[in-house]
Amino acid sequence: MNLGIRGKTAVVGGASRGLGRAVCDSLAAEGVNLVMVARSSEPLEAAARQIESTHAVEVLPIAADLSRGEAIGRLFEMASRRFETVDILVHNTGGPPPGGFLDHDDGAWTRAYELLLLSVVRMVRGVLPGMVERGWGRILINTSFTVKEPAPGLILSNVFRTGVMALxxxxxxxxxxxxxxxxxxxxxxxxxxxxxxxxxxQAQERGTKVETIRQEWIDRIPVGRILEPHELGDLVAFLSSELASGMTGGCFPIEGGMLHGVF
Ligand SMILES: NC(=O)c1ccc[n+]([C@@H]2O[C@H](COP(=O)([O-])OP(=O)(O)OC[C@H]3O[C@@H](n4cnc5c(N)ncnc54)[C@H](OP(=O)(O)O)[C@@H]3O)[C@@H](O)[C@H]2O)c1
Structure with a gap:
């Protein structure tokens, strides 16, 4: 399948490990140049070197905290010095701290807002004018299956990611x-x-073993396994593609059948 995005450039957040890193691998395999963003520069630069040595793409690692507006401004300045355009934005950051309603003060709510929702607004502002001018763009935002079934003990994530869906x-x-x-x-x-x-x-909270908790999660997933990051990376690459030009405003769960709802 030819995704038709070779030579385009993507900015990917949370790119040094986990899901963001997997997105970078999948996009690079399709010939997409990358601006990789995370806070700590050492693991980020190592990840960037690894991708550049595996795929024939250009990679620019930028250490930036996406919960900070000035860092996002700097990142787009640096990206524009290296690449003419940003065609694909993959918004992704770390998650907020877990906890219930009474565990978080105003500071925690504000930090979660800046990390999960305001950062999307700021990142989109950085790419949208250029995309409109060229008449082509892909904006992908990583959220969580909990936007469909809010998870207990993750109130900050549940609230702001739902706002991201509306945005x-x-x-x-x-x-x-x-x-x-x-x-x-x-x-x-x-x-x-x-x-x-x-x-x-969760193991500490319940005084049990991490392995017990892991098995309980697996038992809740109908496909019977924890998913691998590349599975999400490949979904994002497809949604970034020319083939997906008719797919917009969608919310794409990838959760091994865990959700119970029809929609
Ligand atoms: N894994 C799952 O099963 C799962 C399920 C649902 C939702 N999610 C959500 O998906 C996102 C990614 O999860 P993950 O599992 O890949 O997490 P992860 O393995 O902890 O990786 C997080 C990545 O984001 C970077 N990062 C964290 N805070 C950042 C910030 N403020 N600005 C820029 N980069 C930042 C980290 O590098 P630095 O620390 O160096 O910045 C790292 O590269 C999270 O929001 C998570 O809540 C994950």
Whole structure:
């Protein structure tokens, strides 16, 4: 299958490991140049070198905290010095801290808003004018399966990611006639550092073993396994493609059948 995106450039957040890194691998395999973003430069640069040595693409690693507006401004300045255009935006960051309603003060709510929702607004602002001018663009936002079934103990994530869904749908209709698609992907349980830390926190809270928690999660997933990051990477590459030009305003769960709802 030819995805038709060779030579395009993507900005990918949370790119040094986990789901963001997998998206980079999948896009690079299709010949897409990359601006890879994460906060810590060492693992990010190592990931960028690895991708450049495997695929014939150009990669620019930029250390930036996507919850900060000035960092996002700097990142687009640096990206524009290296690449003429940004054609694909994959918004992704780390998740907010777990906890219930009474666990979070105003500071935690504000930080989660900046990390999960305001960062989407700022990143989209950085790419949209150029996409409109060229009449082509792909905006993908990584959220979570919990936008469909809010998860207990993840109130910050549940609230702001639902806002991201509203933003994505509204924006998709605004720009649909301009060759730009806007979609969200909604991962279930994927084998990453983030999931490991959720297992560890739940094990500590319940005074049980991490392995017990992992097995309980697997038991809730009809396909019977934790998914691999490349499965989400390949979905994002497809949604970024020429073939997906008619798919916009969508919310794409990839969760091994965990969700119970019809829609
Ligand atoms: N894994 C799952 O099963 C799953 C399921 C549903 C939703 N999600 C969500 O998907 C996202 C990615 O998850 P993951 O499992 O890939 O997490 P991960 O393995 O912890 O990786 C997170 C990546 O994001 C970067 N990052 C974190 N905070 C950042 C920030 N403020 N600005 C820029 N980069 C940042 C990290 O590098 P630095 O630390 O160096 O910045 C790292 O590259 C998270 O929001 C998570 O909640 C994951």
């Amino acid at each position: 994505s749908k509204t924006l998709s209709r605004e720009v649909a006639g301009k060759g730009i698609t806007v979609n969200t992907v909604c991962p279930g349980a994927f084998a990453t550092k983030r999931l490991d830390s959720i297992f560890t926190a």
